[in-house]
Amino acid sequence: MPSLTDDSSRLSPARVRLALLALALGGFAIGATEFVAMGLLPNLAADLLPGLYASSPDAANAQVGWLISAYALGVVVGAPTIAAAAARWPRKQLLLVLLACFTLATIASALLPTFGLVLVARFVAALPHGAYFGIASLVAAELMGPGKRARGVAIVLSGLTIANVIGVPSITWLGQVAGWRVAYIAVAALFAVTFVAVMVAVPFQAGDPGATMRNELRAFGRLQVWFALLIGAVGFGGLFAVYTYVAPLVIEVTGLPALAVPLVLVVVGLGMTVGNLAGGVFADRSVRRSMYSFFAVMLAALLLLAFSAQHLAGLLTGVFLVGASAAALSPTIQTRLMDVAHDSQSIAAALNHSALNLGNALGAFLGGIVIAGGLGYLAPIWVGFGLSVVGLALAVLTFAIDGARRKRGQHVPYGTALITVVGTD
Secondary structure, rough: OOOOOOOHHHHOOHHHHHHHHHHHHHHHHHHHHHHHHHOOOHHHHHHHHHHHHHOHHHHEEEEEEEHHHHHHHHHHHHHHHHHHHHHOHHHHHHHHHHHHHHHHHHHHEEOOOOOOHHHHHHHHHHHOOOHHHHHHHHHHHHHOOOOOOHHHHHHHHHHHHHHHHHHHHHHHHHHHHHHHHHHHHHHHHHHHHHHHHHHOOOOOOEEEEEEEOHHHHHHHHHHHHHHHHHHHHHHHHHHHHHHOOOOHHHHHHHOHHHHHHHHHHHHHHHHHHHHHHHHHHHHHOOHHHHHHHHHHHHHHHHHHHHOOOOOHHHHHHHHHHHHHHHHHHHHHHHHHHHOOOOOHHHEEEEEHHHHHHHHHHHHHHHHHHHHHOOOOOOOHHHHHHHHHHHHHHHHHHHHHHHHHHHOOOOOOOEEEEEEEOOOOO
16 A cells, blocks of 8 residues: 555646656557557568568568567566566656666667567567556556546556557658658657656655565465466457558558558557547446456457458458457456455556566467468458457356355465455456
8 A cells, every 4th residue: 555655645636637647658658669560560571681571571571570579578577577576666766767768678679780689679678568557557546546446547558549549650650751760769759758757747656665576476376366367368369469460461451552551550549549448437347247348349340350351441440349349458457457466466467468468479479370371461360369269268267266256255275375255346
């Protein structure tokens, strides 16, 4: 719990809004650095792997997809490590350190000369990602007050989704015109601006003085935490199997020119923005119903896209709904993690982004395999559909376990921790 010396309780409504805006700006910059590679995949392939691109563009695009997987794996490693190690740090100071790391690593991504070095830079740039969203979500939840946790999470994540409406398409266009390296310099500038905004607008909040690495890591001894992580990792693969290869899908399947890619990204971003806000509202009412509903929408959207991506209307409708349903699941899964992690709140808030980026890496990797295997650019959509089916099945299972335990009124030991059934419905 925040200490009595925190500034949050004395803020005016206007100051609260400015603080939330600064936190969301960080999400905007993170959305830009995470997703801009997807719209510039052919540009990255042509510049970093010129020989392979000349002989086989499909193989080069698939290999450059590793940059997206490397970023995702960096999130997976960094989120729990930083969140657990730094849970006692004052939250504002930790956010500023993370933003400085983002800025420097993104500059390195823009300047390093070879594919291998850029791959390493993207991994390093991702390390602060989950910790930033986790800590920023805790700060936002405290600013919002009781009963509005999911909406606080959704406000921070709204920066990421709005980035997909404005930032990613704009920076994708910049990268197409001026080169992908200029695009990453622009992203680094966004992080620098966010650093200043957080320093000025976000109030002091103490860390958890009782937190220790050991206490935070107890979250991994809870079965329902693992289920929530698997739901995010497997279920979100459905989005990223599609999103990673959206540029060649638009160009090769729908037959649109490369300059249409930023416009399609705007549609994806609009879907994410709408879905994220809806997910925050629905998850505050019922995590279970929110998760079931949005997985069902995602499955329907993937089917629509698979059968109609050759047509502009089908492409736009499909990517909008895929983006909306996936984004709605994010605050839902994060709220579920915070519910089942009990007192390991810092690591729980960050672990959501580890899970989602495992989905990022898994979707990008499996999508690349089917493309490299000659199955075409519709094949990743079917990969995503299969992953989302598994995610929904895991959701049904985890809530069935909750229901059975509530009915028995039991506390069931698991590993070294005690799983206590809590009201997540």
